[in-house]
Structure formats: structure tokens, C-alpha cells
Amino acid sequence: LAFPQPDIRLTRVNDVEITLPIDTFKALSYTKMAGEVTDVNGNVLSNYNGTLTATVFDKKIQRQTLANDGTSDGGGTIYLNFTTLGEIVFKGQATIENGQFEFDFIVPRDIGIPVGNGKVSFYAQTNNSLSDQAGANFDIKIGGIDEDAPEDNIGPVINLFMNDENFVSGGITNESPSLLAKLQDDNGINTASGIGHDITAIIDGDETNPIVLNDYYQANVDDYTNGTVTYPFRDLESGLHTLTLKAWDTYNNSSTSEIQFTVFDKDEELVIKNVLNYPNPFVNYTEFWFNHNSSEPLDVSVQIFTVSGKLVRTLNGQTSADECCGSGSSSLSRSIVWDGRDDFGDKIGKGVYVYKLKVRSNRLNKQVEKIQKLVIL
Structure with a gap:
């Protein structure tokens, strides 16, 4: 080497x-x-x-x-x-x-x-x-x-994600996701391991087994006030989990933040969550967003109806395998965009519309759908 x-x-x-x-x-x-x-x-x-x-x-x-190991000599235990x-x-x-x-x-x-x-x-x-x-x-x-150090009584700002910054709390991951914590404080983050001042994560309220994250924190390039914790989990149980992270700044001011995520076996079910369109209401365009738990490309269809049930537009697309994190963990799809026009290319009127989002996995031979509302201004 x-x-x-x-x-x-x-x-x-x-x-x-x-x-x-x-x-x-x-x-x-x-x-x-x-x-x-x-x-x-x-x-x-x-x-x-x-x-x-x-x-x-x-x-x-x-x-x-x-x-x-109990090693001893004639004088007793060896330290x-x-x-x-x-x-x-x-x-x-x-x-x-x-x-x-x-x-x-x-x-x-x-x-x-x-x-x-x-x-x-x-x-x-x-x-x-x-x-x-x-x-x-x-x-x-x-x-x-430093007796002349300026005063600081404000704890760090903490933003939590799973796998990437597209994650929405309550979203879906596989059994081995990565915690991504973005930390910011004007005086920097404390990693000096003072008693009780570690960066810690608690899973599902188990305070007897905190995860110490000091060694997983990295300040940003040329910026000690911002940094990231990246921590890989392994073999988490299926179901809803709550993670609470606590961090301290260099002045020993603390803050906490919480995130929830649902662990699914990618081979069990096709699951979509957090279905929404953004912006909503909108004028010129809107994107259709949702979380899913698949590492394969999925067929997506969005049908837009008037409140009386008349179909005005059908949009089709496919998720990208790159959206997921390589092993079936959480992903956010936002690949379908609508310009507010019908199937003939005409601008439709202002008001409330209903849309049905369908997602299909060809590998699992399963389809799920959600219905939501949108508003055109």
C-alpha cells in the first residue's frame, strides 16, 4: 500500500x-x-x-x-x-x-x-x-x-432526512436506510464529547441505547457553521419508526429534531405515500409528487377530472431507478408535470379539479392509486 x-x-x-x-x-x-x-x-x-x-x-x-480478561500476577489483577x-x-x-x-x-x-x-x-x-x-x-x-467570548444562548438548527434531502417525514425506506442530518449554528457544532453533550440519535424512544454520532459529523468545506451527519442503519424492523436527534453547539446550547419513517420490505408490497401536487394552487404548471418503496422503474398515470367526473387530461410517465437509493430505500418521484391544458392542448378553466394517480410495478404485478384535489388559479 x-x-x-x-x-x-x-x-x-x-x-x-x-x-x-x-x-x-x-x-x-x-x-x-x-x-x-x-x-x-x-x-x-x-x-x-x-x-x-x-x-x-x-x-x-x-x-x-x-x-x-482477568489476567493477574502474584500481586493481583494486572491493569x-x-x-x-x-x-x-x-x-x-x-x-x-x-x-x-x-x-x-x-x-x-x-x-x-x-x-x-x-x-x-x-x-x-x-x-x-x-x-x-x-x-x-x-x-x-x-x-x-475565553472570558471575552460573545454570548450565545441559541441551539443549532437541525434538519433531518432519510437517504437524501428529498425525503418527507413519514415516508418509506427499506430496512437499511441512512440518516442524513443537516446542522447549522453560527458558532459551530460541538463534537468534543463533553459529558452529556454528544450528538445523539434515539430510535423509537429507546433512551437506554443512544447512538453517538460525533464521529459521523463533517463540517462543510470552508464553513464551520454548517455540517452533515451521515449514519447508516442496518436491518431495521418493518413498520413506523421515530428518530429523535439532539445536537449541541460549541457553547453547549442544544436543540432536538424528530423524523418519522416507515420501513417496508421492498418485495412485500408496492407502497406510495405523500401524494401531492406542487405548487397547489397553481397558474402555469404543477408537479405531481409521491414517495414509493421500489428500486425498479414504475409506470405512473395521472388522470385529471372535473368535479362532475369528466376526464380532461391523462398524463403518463415512469419513475427513474436513480430516484431510489440503490437498494430499494426511500425515493421521491416528481417526474410528471402538467401545464393546465386538456388532451387537446386547450387551457382549461380556473377552479377545483380531482386527480387520480396510479402507480404500477410490472415486477410485482401490482398497482396502487390515490385520489387528491388540485386548484387552478
């Missing part, structure tokens, strides 16, 4: 060269770091453009084995002491342009207060995997608290 050489170096902290005394990374302080990608001789690679992943660690932690990296203070990405990069973040309140050496690790990637680079710095000081 080829491993990248340590060719990334930290050059400045808060616009001060690291050859000079630099600021300590205090809790709640704003911190900016800059660096460069170099060759093995220390020369800046001015033609290097890509993405940097930076991880800042708190001070090392002294730990002790649990002795759960071993060892040192591990500190908790992750920040993990984010930055753009590398002409070999130079810069990123910033707010140091979480939950760092260890005693001042000591932390670590920042770097990994740089381009479209050419053979040009990946890595590096680290162990000279940064972390500890203390």
Missing part, C-alpha cells in the same frame, strides 16, 4: 507565524489556522489544488485497561496504563488553492481546561489519489477559556 508522505505544514495561527508565540486555543475562542502543501524538500507545491481535511485534537488522555489522543475539538474541510489553505472554527466549551499540547492532523486530496498528502503539528496549545 502507498502511504502519503508528511508534506503538509501549519504556518500560521490567527495570522501569526508559528515561529512566533501563538495564541492558546481557549474554549469559546475564534481560531484561524493556515498552512501549505509542500514537497519532500519543504517547497510549496504552487500547482496543488484540492481539498484538505483537518482534525484538531485536545490534549492526550491517560487511560487504564479494564482488566476484563495497564496507556495514552490516547484527546477528544476531537474540530473536524472540517478547506479548499487548497495553489498549495495554500486556511480554515477557522470556534473552540468548544468542553475542552479540558488545563493548558497542554494538542494535535492537528492534515490530509489533502486531489482528483489524483497518487498525489494525496498528509501532515501533523503537535505544538499547538489547548486549554483555558
